[in-house]
Amino acid sequence: MTKTIQSVRGTKDILPVESAQWRMVEDVFRRVAEAFGFQEIRTPIFEATELFARGIGETTDVVSKEMYTFLDMGKDSLTLRPEATAGIIRAVIEHTLVEKNPSPRLWCYGAMFRQERPQKGRYRQFHQFDAELLGSAFPESDVEIIALAYRILNELGLEAFELQINSLGNAASRAAYREVLLNHFRPHSDNLSHDSQQRLERNPLRILDSKHPEDAPFVKTAPLLVEYLDAESRAYFESVQTMLGAVGIPFTINTKLVRGLDYYCHTAFEFVTTRLGSQNAIGGGGRYDGLFEELGGKPTPGIGFAFGVERLMLLLEEERKLPENISTSDVYVIGLDDESRLVAMTLAHNLRAQGASVVTDVLRRSFKAQMRDADRTGVRFVAIIGEAERQNNNVSIKTMATSEQREVPLDAASVLEVIRS
Numbered sequence: 112m113t114k115t116i117q118s119v120r121g122t123k124d125i126l127p128v129e130s131a132q133w134r135m136v137e138d139v140f141r142r143v144a145e146a147f148g149f150q151e152i153r154t155p156i157f158e159a160t161e162l163f164a165r166g167i168g169e170t171t172d173v174v175s176k177e178m179y180t181f182l183d184m185g186k187d188s189l190t191l192r193p194e195a196t197a198g199i200i201r202a203v204i205e206h207t208l209v210e211k212n213p214s215p216r217l218w219c220y221g222a223m224f225r226q227e228r229p230q231k232g233r234y235r236q237f238h239q240f241d242a243e244l245l246g247s248a249f250p251e252s253d254v255e256i257i258a259l260a261y262r263i264l265n266e267l268g269l270e271a272f273e274l275q276i277n278s279l280g281n282a283a284s285r286a287a288y289r290e291v292l293l294n295h296f297r298p299h300s301d302n303l304s305h306d307s308q309q310r311l312e313r314n315p316l317r318i319l320d321s322k323h324p325e326d327a328p329f330v331k332t333a334p335l336l337v338e339y340l341d342a343e344s345r346a347y348f349e350s351v352q353t354m355l356g357a358v359g360i361p362f363t364i365n366t367k368l369v370r371g372l373d374y375y376c377h378t379a380f381e382f383v384t385t386r387l388g389s390q391n392a393i394g395g396g397g398r399y400d401g402l403f404e405e406l407g408g409k410p411t412p413g414i415g416f417a418f419g420v421e422r423l424m425l426l427l428e429e430e431r432k433l434p435e436n437i438s439t440s441d442v443y444v445i446g447l448d449d450e451s452r453l454v455a456m457t458l459a460h461n462l463r464a465q466g467a468s469v470v471t472d473v474l475r476r477s478f479k480a481q482m483r484d485a486d487r488t489g490v491r492f493v494a495i496i497g498e499a500e501r502q503n504n505n506v507s508i509k510t511m512a513t514s515e516q517r518e519v520p521l522d523a524a525s526v527l528e529v530i531r532s
């Protein structure tokens with residue numbers, strides 16, 4: 112027998128039962144984003160490699176080791192998007208969106224690609240729901256974006272998560288802190304993990320969120336960024352906290368939260384859970400006031416976040432918040448004999464023309480087998496046509512939940528009246 116082909120490591124098929132659950136979650140994203148005045152933007156799945164190198168930062172794990180990069184027609188270096196923000200900002204600059212509206216609210220949904228070691232909650236192709244609020248350097252925009260994320264988690268019914276926030280300060284505060292950190296880690300550089308040794312001179316902040324046990328003692332004693340925030344950065348962080356309090360969004364401060372991408376300043380945040388093992392961040396984001404300039408645009412502040420949808424699905428399952436059988440059809444139409452099958456086909460056709468969702472049997476199965484199939488699809492009603500029904504010009508409608516059955520005239524309008532009541 113010919114060998115079968117398996118899906119690529121780190122990718123996942125979303126099968127029909129799951130896809131209905133995904134769609135339910137995607138509907139919440141869309142609905143809540145729209146309730147906050149956000150509009151959808153769809154950017155290409157691949158972009159010039161330079162966009163991510165400049166936007167996310169050469170020294171980040173994402174850019175230095177996780178990107179799917181290839182040569183297009185042997186010359187241009189392209190990369191499958193590892194995240195959505197850089198592409199969105201590229202599009203905003205390219206289409207002068209900020210000139211048309213000083214504070215665009217944008218959301219984006221789709222597949223992202225990172226060449227990471229796959230494990231539970233970590234894939235090479237995964238999905239993000241991403242939102243960006245541009246043009247405002249005021250803390251109310253931070254709170255607006257966090258409130259959007261929080262509302263989505265609430266609407267999904269999730270409970271087992273915590274919002275962690277930190278401030279990375281302005282550029283001056285970060286530069287001062289960088290020196291302090293270098294002085295702290297340098298004397299121990301021989302004892303740090305290989306990864307952290309590599310990061311030491313290039314990006315010492317990243318050592319703070321190292322997961323290597325050998326780094327833990329030095330991370331534990333590291334001076335905290337909050338202690339090196341200047342007055343402006345501190346005031347900003349305090350305003351964000353006051354406003355979060357005012358709108359009733361609970362949070363904790365995690366002084367070690369630095370995030371994995373280079374574009375952040377001031378507010379950084381993550382939604383974390385204890386239910387998913389080591390891949391505990393279901394979403395994260397922050398402010399990025401220098402990104403537009405980095406990408407050749409006019410200075411424009413911005414803040415945003417992204418949820419990892421696979422992780423949200425895992426958490427929803429863990430919290431038993433996913434309906435098992437989401438039926439996409441209203442009614443299953445059964446014809447019991449050759450002639451009835453033809454009548455059933457016509458009825459199905461007319462019902463669909465009026466907007467109903469209808470399944471029919473195409474395997475010429477027995478009545479019993481068709482009833483089993485109807486049960487499997489989760490329809491609420493079955494419409495049955497046999498010789499007796501045909502003679503009376505009727506159709507029997509069975510309500511699956513109660514097994515109650517009644518006859519109505521054999522026309523789409525009469526059937527619709529029952530299934531829509």
Ligand code: HAM
Nearest residue numbers: 194196233234237392393394395396397415416417419
């Ligand atoms: P990020 O923290 O790199 O931020 O990713 C956001 C979320 O995507 C993570 O919290 C996680 O849930 C999910 N995620 C990341 N990598 C994987 C993976 N390999 N497998 C499964 N899920 C994953 C960003 O991407 C920023 N662009 C967010 C942002 C928007 N910041 C400002 N605006």
